[in-house]
Amino acid sequence: MTLSPTPTKPSSGTCRACLASDCRHLHRQYFVLPGVEGKLSYDIQTCNRCGFIFADNIPATEALEAHYQEAEHHLHPDIPPGLSTIHRDFFDFIQQHADLPKEASILDIGCGMGHFLSLFKAAGHGDVLGLEPSRSAQRQAAERYGIEIVPETLGSFSPPRAFELITMCGVFEHIPDIPAALARITDIGNRDALLFLAVPDAASFGTTPSTEPFLEFALEHINFFTPATLRNLLERHGFSALTIESRANSFYNNSYIYGLFRAGLKERPGLTHDATGEESIRAYIECSNGNLAAIRARLDDLATRQTPTIIWGAGALATRLCATTPVDRLRLLGFVDKNRQLQGKSMFGAHIQPPEWLHEQDRDATVVVFSTTYGAEIARDLQEQFSWRGSILRIDLDETTTSA
Ligand SMILES: [Zn+2]
Known part of the structure; x- marks a missing residue:
């Protein structure tokens, strides 16, 4: 997982998708990290202009990077069966919707240990490369799958060639500077490169909430896309949507948006406002608060006694x-x-x-x-x-x- 291509802190109250300074506050999420003094927090906001939901006032990247460097907790040494299944599902979706020649050059950003790329390799795609800022991921991908991983971030990476397919599975929801990331993807891809994104579907949070309160508001999860806001954002940055689908995902206990896009969109359509995200997130917050109150009451009892x-x-x-x-x-x-x-x-x-x-x-x-x-x-x-x-x-x- 790439925490950020270029660590920047967007100014407070600015929509991370359309850059409008017209946002409403929905929720403040607090965190305590092992080994880190005091409480951290971020604010869930919605943009009045485009309806995008995002975490604002995210903690300084130093605190987070120290946490991630030590934890590397997104790297599963053994691929859990659920994760393996969802990778296969992403792969099948791309095969179904993209006519990808075997010699196409493929880049997976935030590739972990390279399991997802290994599916392309097994299907006869010879030109695959992964990006993951971890030496241990690099070593494991080479040993397990014979796949090359560059231990860099999107910002520091010097591409050896222009890619025809760029993929980001469960990564785009963590990117603090979305316009910079999309500009960079445009630079390193072909003129008509394909881009596959898989992100949690925020429009589903309120309809199938987990018993775990605020499960979706993890510290590194800062962009909450719906199919409509993802399309808005990509079109604004010159990518046309070939197909966007929301699918239930039992591994992460939510729904994921699968989006396949093509670079080179000349005409940028106007922004449409999406209200589905706010409605869903409000229902999700209400349900999570109910579950949290029950946990609080039980801990309060232990504390009193x-x-x-x-x-x-x-x-x-x-x-x-x-x-x-x-x-x-x-x-x-x-x-x-x-x-x-x-x-x-x-x-x-x-x-x-x-x-x-x-x-x-x-x-x-x-x-x-x-x-x-x-x-x-x-x-x-x-x-x-x-x-x-x-x-x-x-x-x-x-x-x-x-x-x-
Ligand atoms: Zn916006």
Whole structure:
């Protein structure tokens, strides 16, 4: 994942898509990052002119880059089956809608370890290149798939040739300077290059909200496209839309927009206003606030009683819940997380520990599970591996389980 092609901080209140200075505030999202002092936040805004939804006043890039460099958490050493399936789906979509010759030069921006590119290679496309600012990704892509990755960002990259297909899967929603990124893509592509973008569909957030409050407002997720605002934006930057489709995605538990565009659009159509994003995001915020209030009430109870508490989960969900629930008032013994990159860091003065640390702890303490995806698995591990006697509070359930 490329955090930013050229790290810039857009001025507050300016629409990241159409650059109008006429925006309305919808929500402020707070975060606490392991090892980073204090709270961070960003503001979800909507543009009155084009309807684009975006995170404004995003934290300074230094804080984020330190976080990402250490975590590299988007690089899956083993491709999870769900991710592999969605890559295949992206690939099939491109094959279906683009008549791509085998000798076409292909660039995948934010390519991770190169799994998506490996599908092109397996289909007989010989000229594939990946961009991912990580030496470890470069090494793994070469070893696993025999694919070349340039460990650079879009801004620093010197293209060896003009590309005929440029792809960005789950990357464009993280780009702070969209006009600069699209100008750069225009420069490194052929005159009539194809551009494939896959981004979460913000128009679907409100219709299928997750039980995990504000799941979609991750710190690095700052652009919230709908099919209409994505088309608006690309046309404004000289790309015609060949096909745009929204598809349900079980891996990310939302819908993704698949968009295939072609460079070289001469006539730029006027902007149309899209209202679907705001309607969906408002419904999503309301639902997330409801789920958050329930979690808050349960943690508030633990804080009031000063119950000795351990939190299992210091990942993305914890970055939001630690900032928006009374975690700071808990009698907190520590955090537990399997992610080695997080272990040893601390939040609210409590250290993040590996699961084995639990063997040394009071097994009557309450464990709060800050994970929805792995909630059931963690609860089972606590009971089976650690013979846990204390209460286990899963935020994806309304009930607290206790070992019999
Ligand atoms: Zn706008």
